[in-house]
Amino acid sequence: MTKFILIMFICSNIPGNSCKLIPTPIQYFDTYRECAIYGYKYSFNMLKDFSAKAVNEYKMYTAFNCKESKSI
Secondary structure, eight states, X not given: OOEXXXXXXXEESXXXXXXXXXXXXXXXXXXXXXXXXXXXXXXXXXXXXXOHHHHHHHTEEEEEEEEEEOOO
């Protein structure tokens, strides 16, 4: 059975900065939709927890992907 895992990145709109992989809890989702919804919620909460100064200064944003995992 195919499962999905969330791969999350923190990024900056400042030239020269690249996206960095964020360690996220390993969680398997039964559907792509479940993974995507979780990704948006996780993203929202993470940006909310950063200081407004840091988000504004570094023009931070998140990116994520839900990858298929057939190893389960």
